Amino acid sequence: MLPTTDRFKKGAKETLADPVIQMSMEAVYTGFHTNRQSAAAATEGWDEQRDRGRAIKEHTIANLDYYLEMLTDKIDENGGNVFFANDSAEATEYILNVARARDVKTVIKSKSMVSEEMSLAHEMEAVGIEAVETDLGEYIIQLAGETPYHIIAPAIHKSQDQVAEMFSEMTGTDPGQTPEELTTTARGMLRETFQRADMSVTGVNFAVAESGSIVLVTNEGNGRMCTSIPRVHVAVMGMEKIVPSMQDLGMMLRILIRSATGQRISSYVTMINGPRREEEEDGPEEFHLVIVDNGRMKLLADPKLREALYCLRCGACLNACPVYRKVGGHSYGWVYPGPIGAVVSPVMSGLKQGKDLPFASSLCGACREVCPVKIDIPNMLLHLRQQVVEGPPEDRSVGRIERLGWKAWRFGNMKSSRFWAGGKLANLLGRPFARKGMFRRLPPPLSGWTRSRDLPITASSPFRDRFKKRRPNSSGGEE
Amino acid sequence: MAITGRDAFLGRVRGALGRSPGAPELDSATHIGLSVEDVRRSADDVRREMTESADALLDAITESAATAGWKVRRVASPEDAADVVAQICAEAGATKVLRSDQDIFASVPVDAALESKGITPGIATVGEAGADVSILKQAAFDSDVGITGVDYAIAETGTVVLHPRKGLSRLLSLAPERHIAILNRGDVLPSLDELFTLERADYNDGAIEGSMNLISGPSRTGDIAATIVDGIHGPLEVHLVIVG
Numbered sequence: 001m002l003p004t005t006d007r008f009k010k011g012a013k014e015t016l017a018d019p020v021i022q023m024s025m026e027a028v029y030t031g032f033h034t035n036r037q038s039a040a041a042a043t044e045g046w047d048e049q050r051d052r053g054r055a056i057k058e059h060t061i062a063n064l065d066y067y068l069e070m071l072t073d074k075i076d077e078n079g080g081n082v083f084f085a086n087d088s089a090e091a092t093e094y095i096l097n098v099a100r101a102r103d104v105k106t107v108i109k110s111k112s113m114v115s116e117e118m119s120l121a122h123e124m125e126a127v128g129i130e131a132v133e134t135d136l137g138e139y140i141i142q143l144a145g146e147t148p149y150h151i152i153a154p155a156i157h158k159s160q161d162q163v164a165e166m167f168s169e170m171t172g173t174d175p176g177q178t179p180e181e182l183t184t185t186a187r188g189m190l191r192e193t194f195q196r197a198d199m200s201v202t203g204v205n206f207a208v209a210e211s212g213s214i215v216l217v218t219n220e221g222n223g224r225m226c227t228s229i230p231r232v233h234v235a236v237m238g239m240e241k242i243v244p245s246m247q248d249l250g251m252m253l254r255i256l257i258r259s260a261t262g263q264r265i266s267s268y269v270t271m272i273n274g275p276r277r278e279e280e281e282d283g284p285e286e287f288h289l290v291i292v293d294n295g296r297m298k299l300l301a302d303p304k305l306r307e308a309l310y311c312l313r314c315g316a317c318l319n320a321c322p323v324y325r326k327v328g329g330h331s332y333g334w335v336y337p338g339p340i341g342a343v344v345s346p347v348m349s350g351l352k353q354g355k356d357l358p359f360a361s362s363l364c365g366a367c368r369e370v371c372p373v374k375i376d377i378p379n380m381l382l383h384l385r386q387q388v389v390e391g392p393p394e395d396r397s398v399g400r401i402e403r404l405g406w407k408a409w410r411f412g413n414m415k416s417s418r419f420w421a422g423g424k425l426a427n428l429l430g431r432p433f434a435r436k437g438m439f440r441r442l443p444p445p446l447s448g449w450t451r452s453r454d455l456p457i458t459a460s461s462p463f464r465d466r467f468k469k470r471r472p473n474s475s476g477g478e479e
Numbered sequence: 480m481a482i483t484g485r486d487a488f489l490g491r492v493r494g495a496l497g498r499s500p501g502a503p504e505l506d507s508a509t510h511i512g513l514s515v516e517d518v519r520r521s522a523d524d525v526r527r528e529m530t531e532s533a534d535a536l537l538d539a540i541t542e543s544a545a546t547a548g549w550k551v552r553r554v555a556s557p558e559d560a561a562d563v564v565a566q567i568c569a570e571a572g573a574t575k576v577l578r579s580d581q582d583i584f585a586s587v588p589v590d591a592a593l594e595s596k597g598i599t600p601g602i603a604t605v606g607e608a609g610a611d612v613s614i615l616k617q618a619a620f621d622s623d624v625g626i627t628g629v630d631y632a633i634a635e636t637g638t639v640v641l642h643p644r645k646g647l648s649r650l651l652s653l654a655p656e657r658h659i660a661i662l663n664r665g666d667v668l669p670s671l672d673e674l675f676t677l678e679r680a681d682y683n684d685g686a687i688e689g690s691m692n693l694i695s696g697p698s699r700t701g702d703i704a705a706t707i708v709d710g711i712h713g714p715l716e717v718h719l720v721i722v723g
Contacts, residue, residue, distance in 0.1 A: 027705035055508030063503035065492040072482050084484035094483075136711055137702035153702065160704035179706035187711055194712070195620060210511060211682045221653055221698040221713030227690065228649035229616060239492070246679045247510035250671035261701075264547070265636040265671075268713075269693035271678075277689040281605050281648040282612050293488070301495035 001119050001147065004333040005345060005354030011331030012360070018328075021157045025325050028156060033319040035262025036370065043258060053255045054373040057310035060209075060242050064300070067209040067242045068291065074212025078274030080287040087294050088118040095120065095201065095234055098288060099129055102232055104199040110218065110226045111135040112203030113313060114236045114292050116148060116335045117348075120201060131201075132193050134222035136186055143170070149329035151315040151336065152260050157328060190222075200226035200284070204237035205312075206252060207289070209244050211273065214289065217257060219267045227272055233284035235272070239291050240300075240309035252312070255372035260314040295348030304383045308343050310373045317367035317377060323360055332357060339367035339377045343384065351387065358384035401445050426458045515683045522680035525673045529665060536667035537723055539634035547637030548696025548709070549660075549719040557587040560722045564626060564659055565592035567718050571657055573623035576600040580646035583628035587661055587722070600626070603651045615648060625655035625714075629662040631677070632719075635670035638695040639719065642688040652694060658714040660694075664723025 004011075015021055040046045060067055072082045085091035091114075099107065107129055109121060121142060124131035133142040137154035141147065143166055148154035155163070160179060167185050168175035177185065202223055206215040214235050216223040227233055243252055257266050276283030299305045318324045318338030329337035333354065334345040342361060346354030358381045367377040412422040433439060438454040441447065449455055493500065505512035513521075529536065537553075545551045554560050564587075568576050578589060578600050593600050603625070605615050619625065627647065631640040639660045643649040652658045668674050674693075681687045698713030709715055 024704070031701075031705050052508050055506065059503070059506035059508055062496065063498070064496065065489045065498065065500065066503055068489060068492065069485070072485060076480055076482055079480055081480045082482040082485070084482075084488035086484075086488070090484075134712070135702070136700045140702065153705070155702055156705065158703075160706075163703050179703040180708050182703050183700060183708040183711055190712060191620065195616065211679075211687070219699045219701075220711045222711075224649070224653050224692065225712055228643075228653060239488075244509045244511035245513075246675045246682065247513070247672070249675050253671060264543075265638060265693070265695045267548075267694070267696050267699050269695075271691040273687055273689055273691075275689070277644070279645040280643060280689055281603070281645065282615060283643065283649050283689060291488070293491070297491055297495050300492065 001116055001335055003345070003349035003353055005349060005357055007333055008331055008354075008356040008360060011333065012327035015328040015331055016326060020159050020162070021328055022326070024157050024159055025328060028150065028153070028319045028325060032153070032261060032315070033370075036259055036316055036319065037262075039258040039262040039264070043254065049251050049255055050372055050374055052251055053312075054310060056243060056248050056252070057373050058307075060244055061240060061300070061306060061309050064239065064242070067244055068239065070209040071207055071212060071242055072289075072291070074210065075274065075287075075289055076212075078212045078287075080212070080274045080289060083288065083290045085290055085292045085294070088292070091236065091290050091292050091294070092118050092120060092123050094290060095236075095288075096123065096127060096129075098232065098234060099124070099199055100127075102199065102286070104129060104232065106130045106132070106193065106197045107199045107201060108194060108197040108222075108226050108230065109133050109138070110200065110202040110216065110223045111138050111154070112201065112236050113148070113151060113335055114203060114238050114294075115201060117292070117294055118236075120236075132190070132197075134190055134194070134220075134225065135218070136183070136220060139186060139190065140166070147330065147335070149337070150318055151313050151338075153315070157330075194225045194229055197230045199232040199234065200230045201234045201236060202226050204235050204241050204289075205256065206249060207237055207242050208246050208249065209242050211246055213246065213271050213273045215249060215253075216270045216272070217253070217266050217268070218270070219261075219263075221268055224268055224270055227270055228283055230284055232286045232288070233272070233275075234288040234290060236290045236292060239293055239296055240311075256312045256314050259312070259316040259370065259372040298347050299344065305343065305347060305380055307375050308340065308347075308380060310375055311340050311344070312372055314372055316370040316372065320366040320370045321361075322364065322366070323362065327360065332360075339381075340375070343377060343380045346384065351384070351391075355388045358388060399445070405445075420462065420464065423458045423462055427460050430457050431460075518676070518680050518683055521676045525668065525676050528673070529668060532669075533665045533667065533723075536634050536669065537664055537721060539669075540632050540637065540662070540667050541721060543634055543637035544632070544639075544719050545637070548699075549637060549639075549717050551719045551721065553721040553723075555723075557722055560661055560720050561588045561592035563720050564589050564661065565596045565598070567657075567659055568593060568598055568624050569596045571623060571716075573598065573657070575618075575622045576624045576626065577603045577618060577622045577651060577655065578626040579628065579648065579651055580604050581628040583661055583663065589626060589661075603648045604646060616650060616654075619648065619650040619654035622655035624657045624659060625651040625653075626659045626661070627652050629660050629666060631674060632662050632667045633669075633671060633674060633693070634667055636693075636695055638671075638693045640674060641692045641694065643690055643692070644688050649690065649692075652692065653713045656710075656714060657716045657718065658694075659718040659720060661720045661722065
C-alpha cells in the first residue's frame with residue numbers, strides 16, 4: 001500500500017467534519033472498549049497474564065533469529081514451504097508465482113494486515129486472478145474500493161445505510177435491509193465464492209516455533225473455510241508473530257481475544273500444522289508460509305522501538321485513543337492506524353513522509369493502559385518526535401517560525417525575572433486584541449489553536465503578586 | 480519441502496539485534512525448555528484431572544457453552560442423546576443430514592433415531608473408493624445439519640475441540656446450516672492451558688493431526704453497523720448434546 005501519511009492533517013480535518021463517520025466511530029468505544037474492560041475485570045489474574053504475555057514476547061523478539069529458524073525447520077518437517085521476503089514486492093512475487101504454477105483462478109482471502117501492506121488483492125486482480133476478501137468487513141471495503149479503517153473492524157466507519165446501498169447496487173436487494181438481512185445476503189454471495197476457490201491467503205495470529213503450527217483467530221469462520229476448501233493455502237505473517245511453545249498459546253489467546261472484542265474466546269480458533277495429512281478427508285494439499293520484513297527490521301534494530309514488535313494487533317489501543325476515535329483510521333495514511341500505527345506506520349513506510357503521525361497524540365497514556373502486552377506507546381512516540389525534530393532539516397516537521405518560537409520560550413524561561421516580565425508584557429501587548437479576557441482569533445501560526453477554541457490572556461496581576469498580598473503575615477510561611 | 484531466503488534474512492535479524500547465533504538463555508515466562516518427560520507428566524496430570532473432576536467439569540461446560548452461544552441439552556444416556564439429536568433435526572425441518580465417521584456413533588445410535596423420524600443420514604467421508612473430494616464438499620454445503628462427536632471440550636470458554644482426520648471432515652462442522660456436537664462425560668478440560676499441554680504431548684509423540692479447530696458458538700459477525708449477527712459463513716445454529 002502506498003503511504004499517504006503526509007495527508008494526516010488534511011484527512012483528520014475532513015473526518016472531523018463527517019457526521020456519518022463520527023457517529024459510526026462511537027461504537028469502538030461503547031462496544032469494543034467497554035467490552036474489553038468488562039472482560040479484563042472478569043479474568044482472574046488479568047494483570048499477571050499481561051506481564052507474562054509481555055515477557056514471552058520480549059524473550060522471543062530478543063532471540064528472534066533462533067525462533068525463526070526453529071519455526072521454519074518444523075514447517076519444513078511438517079511438509080510445508082517457507083519463503084522469507086525482505087519486502088512486499090518479494091512476498092507478492094512469490095505468492096503470484098505459486099498461484100500461476102498451480103493454475104489458480106480464484107483466491108479467497110482471510111483478514112491479513114500484512115497482505116494489506118502488499119495490496120495483495122489488487123496485485124492479484126492486476127494479473128487476472130480473482131481475489132475475494134471473505135471477512136465481511138474486508139469484503140465491504142473491497143467492494144467500496146477502500147482500505148481497512150480499524151485493525152479488527154475494517155468497515156467500522158460505514159453506516160448500515162451505506163452498506164445496504166452498496167449491496168443493493170450489486171444484487172438488486174432492498175436498499176433498506178437490516179444488518180441481519182445484509183449478513184444473509186453476504187452469506188449467499190460468499191458461500192458461492194468459497195466453493196469454487198482453488199487457493200487461499202490468510203494471515204497468522206500466532207506461529208508456534210516448537211511445532212511449526214500457525215494459529216488463526218476468527219469469529220465468522222472464513223479462516224476455517226480458507227483452510228478447508230482450496231487446494232493451496234498460503235499464510236502470510238510479519239516476522240514478529242512467533243511464540244516459542246504451544247503451551248504459551250492459552251495465555252496469549254486469552255489476552256489477545258479479550259483485549260480485542262471482550263469475548264472470552266472467539267467463535268473459532270484454528271491451528272494448522274502443515275498441509276492436510278494424506279488420510280484426511282479434506283483440506284489443502286499444499287501449505288506455504290511467507291515471512292515478511294517490510295520495514296520491521298528498522299523497529300528491531302532500534303532498542304527504543306523494538307517493543308512495537310510485541311504488538312498482537314488486538315486494536316485495543318485504537319478503541320481507547322481519543323485521537324483515533326475522532327480523526328478515524330484513514331487519516332493515518334497507511335495500513336496501521338491509531339496509537340500503534342502512529343509508531344509503526346511512519347517507521348515502516350517512511351518517517352519523512354509520516355512525520356506528523358508521532359505528534360497525533362496527547363500522550364494521555366490510555367493506549368499503554370489497555371495494551372495486552374503493556375507496550376509503552378507514548379514513550380515511543382516521544383522517541384520518534386525527537387528523531388523528527390533532530391533529524392536533517394528537510395525531514396523536520398517543525399517549521400522555522402515554530403523553532404524560533406521555542407527559542408524565545410527557552411530564553412524567557414531561563415530566568416524567573418524574564419518569566420514574570422514576559423507574562424506582564426504579553427498582557428500589556430495583548431490587551432487591545434482580547435475580548436473578555438480571551439483571544440478569539442489569532443494570526444498564523446497561532447490560528448490553529450484558536451480555530452476550535454479561545455486562548456485566555458495572561459493575567460494583568462499574576463498569581464504570584466496576588467498571593468503575596470493575601471498572606472496574613474510574612475512570617476507565617478516559609479521564607 | 481523448501482525453505483527460501485532464510486540465511487540472509489536471519490543474518491539481518493542478528494545484525495539488528497546485535498546477537499550471535501545460538502540458543503538463548505531460557506526464560507521462565509515461556510514453556511519452551513520443558514523436556515519431553517515433563518510434558519508427558521503434565522499431560523498425565525491433565526488426563527487424571529479430567530476423570531477425577533468429570534462431574535464438576537460437565538457442570539461448568541453446561542454453563543459456559545450456553546454463554547458462548549451453544550444450545551445445550553444434557554441427557555442421561557446415549558439413547559437419549561440420539562433421540563435429542565433426531566428431535567433437533569426434525570424440528571429444524573432437516574432433510575439432508577450428514578454425520579462424521581467417529582467412534583461415538585457406535586455407542587450413540589443416531590442413525591436409528593434419525594431413521595425413526597424418516598431421515599437417512601449420510602456419512603461425510605471421501606470413502607475407500609477414493610471418490611472426488613468435491614463431492615464431499617458439495618454435500619457439506621448442501622446439508623441442513625452436520626453431526627460430530629467432540630474430541631475435547633473446554634470448561635473455561637465453552638469450547639468444542641475437533642481434530643479433523645480420517646472420518647472427520649474439516650467442513651462437516653462448518654458448512655451445514657446447523658452443527659450438532661455430542662459430548663461424552665470425561666472429555667472436558669478445565670481451560671485452554673490444559674488443552675495445549677495435551678496437544679504438546681501429542682506433538683512430542685508424533686501423534687498430532689494436521690489441524691485443530693476450537694469452536695465456541697455459532698459463526699458470528701459484527702461488521703455491519705457493529706451489530707452482532709449469528710450465521711455469516713458457518714453454522715447459524717450450534718447444538719451441544721452432553722451425555723452424563
